[in-house]
Amino acid sequence: MKLPILLLSLLVILTVNSSHAQRKLVESYSLTKENLIKDIDEYANGIEKYHVDPFSKINHKDFLNEISRIKDSAVYYDIDELLVKLFQVNALIGDEHTDIGYHFRDLFPFTFYWFQEGIYSMETLPKYDSLQLLKLIAIDNVPVDTAIKKISTIIANKNTASIRKIAPQYLTDPHILHGLKIIGSTSSIEYTFVKQDGDTLRFRAIAENALKIKLDCPMVVYKFYKYSVPKRYWYNYNSEKKSLYFNYSTCVDNKMYPFENVRNQLISIINDSLPQKLIIDLRENGGGNSTLLEPLIDKIRKSDINTFGEIFVIIGRHTFSSAIHNTMYIKNHTHAIIIGEETSGSINHYGDIRTFKLSNTGMSVYYSTKHFVLDKHNDGAIQPDIKIPETAADFIKGKDAALDYAFTH
Numbered sequence: 316m317k318l319p320i321l322l323l324s325l326l327v328i329l330t331v332n333s334s335h336a337q338r339k340l341v342e343s344y345s346l347t348k349e350n351l352i353k354d355i356d357e358y359a360n361g362i363e364k365y366h367v368d369p370f371s372k373i374n375h376k377d378f379l380n381e382i383s384r385i386k387d388s389a390v391y392y393d394i395d396e397l398l399v400k401l402f403q404v405n406a407l408i409g410d411e412h413t414d415i416g417y418h419f420r421d422l423f424p425f426t427f428y429w430f431q432e433g434i435y436s437m438e439t440l441p442k443y444d445s446l447q448l449l450k451l452i453a454i455d456n457v458p459v460d461t462a463i464k465k466i467s468t469i470i471a472n473k474n475t476a477s478i479r480k481i482a483p484q485y486l487t488d489p490h491i492l493h494g495l496k497i498i499g500s501t502s503s504i505e506y507t508f509v510k511q512d513g514d515t516l517r518f519r520a521i522a523e524n525a526l527k528i529k530l531d532c533p534m535v536v537y538k539f540y541k542y543s544v545p546k547r548y549w550y551n552y553n554s555e556k557k558s559l560y561f562n563y564s565t566c567v568d569n570k571m572y573p574f575e576n577v578r579n580q581l582i583s584i585i586n587d588s589l590p591q592k593l594i595i596d597l598r599e600n601g602g603g604n605s606t607l608l609e610p611l612i613d614k615i616r617k618s619d620i621n622t623f624g625e626i627f628v629i630i631g632r633h634t635f636s637s638a639i640h641n642t643m644y645i646k647n648h649t650h651a652i653i654i655g656e657e658t659s660g661s662i663n664h665y666g667d668i669r670t671f672k673l674s675n676t677g678m679s680v681y682y683s684t685k686h687f688v689l690d691k692h693n694d695g696a697i698q699p700d701i702k703i704p705e706t707a708a709d710f711i712k713g714k715d716a717a718l719d720y721a722f723t724h
């Protein structure tokens with residue numbers, strides 16, 4: 316079934332701002348087993364030397380023992396298994412910002428998204444259009460739940476939103492799936508789907524060079540606004556509904572569209588037009604500079620709109636890093652109601668990342684240089700005041716349930 320033309324016209328395409336979740340494609344690669352073995356000690360030494368506090372979740376001795384275990388057993392692993400072992404050690408550090416910059420080399424030509432009902436196929440090649448929006452239940456006869464549990468071992472942050480955000484992307488990576496012993500071959504995979512009529516469908520996909528296929532996974536459907544090329548931040552004021560919608564998709568200033576100008580325009584609308592509702596959408600925001608938004612929140616805090624029931628903030632699984640700072644700042648300084656899904660980012664977290672490059676494989680290692688404590692009494696994901704999950708049923712209908720709620724309550 317091909318995605319409806321109307322639905323496609325409403326999609327906002329997302330590039331995820333987490334190093335583990337990013338599909339990075341490169342022209343050249345030095346990822347061989349020999350080079351990776353050479354880089355294991357360099358990785359461990361770099362983490363010890365540069366990370367602000369690498370052993371808060373795994374103690375130093377256990378970390379070194381895991382590194383030694385990988386090196387001692389390396390002869391028995393192929394390149395995929397060795398890479399996965401290194402990812403698993405990195406995940407034990409438990410820092411959502413500390414990661415190894417792995418690049419997808421080959422892909423099975425699908426993207427998947429985890430809705431409340433399960434994991435569904437999304438974008439694919441034109442010749443496989445009939446396989447869109449099908450629920451995935453197994454890969455190579457391995458139940459999808461089992462596969463997700465194995466994939467979660469390479470993800471540092473184990474909260475629900477983090478797994479839902481990151482794990483589905485690895486369902487299309489032949490090398491990670493092979494390294495986790497979920498599939499036996501990197502050349503093909505058998506996906507088992509449940510069609511919308513309830514019938515089961517099995518499909519064997521062939522791996523493709525990652526540089527030759529470009530697929531994006533849509534996150535949010537906006538039925539109210541139509542933007543074919545979303546900016547980093549944008550707003551829409553509806554004078555009839557007296558509602559101001561502000562989409563803040565990244566905490567990074569755009570020199571061609573300076574945030575200072577946008578901030579001044581928003582403040583002018585709030586002061587002059589007196590909207591009865593302000594909606595701040597942070598669902599796509601993966602981070603950047605958290606201080607960029609704070610002057611706007613300070614203005615909102617002092618305005619008449621800072622009344623319970625008039626400010627809604629929408630968050631979700633892609634709300635991460637500096638967007639966590641922004642959400643907590645809004646929560647602590649306004650009467651905003653937080654709606655949507657829980658965040659993948661944690662309230663208290665390591666961050667302010669830097670990188671060093673492994674000299675043999677050329678992979679970059681991202682590490683944290685600061686620890687941020689935003690709430691001394693609470694930790695984990697930010698939970699919405701009103702939970703509104705993303706569902707496949709809403710997606711198929713072209714419905715944005717969280718945005719609808721904000722407009723109508």
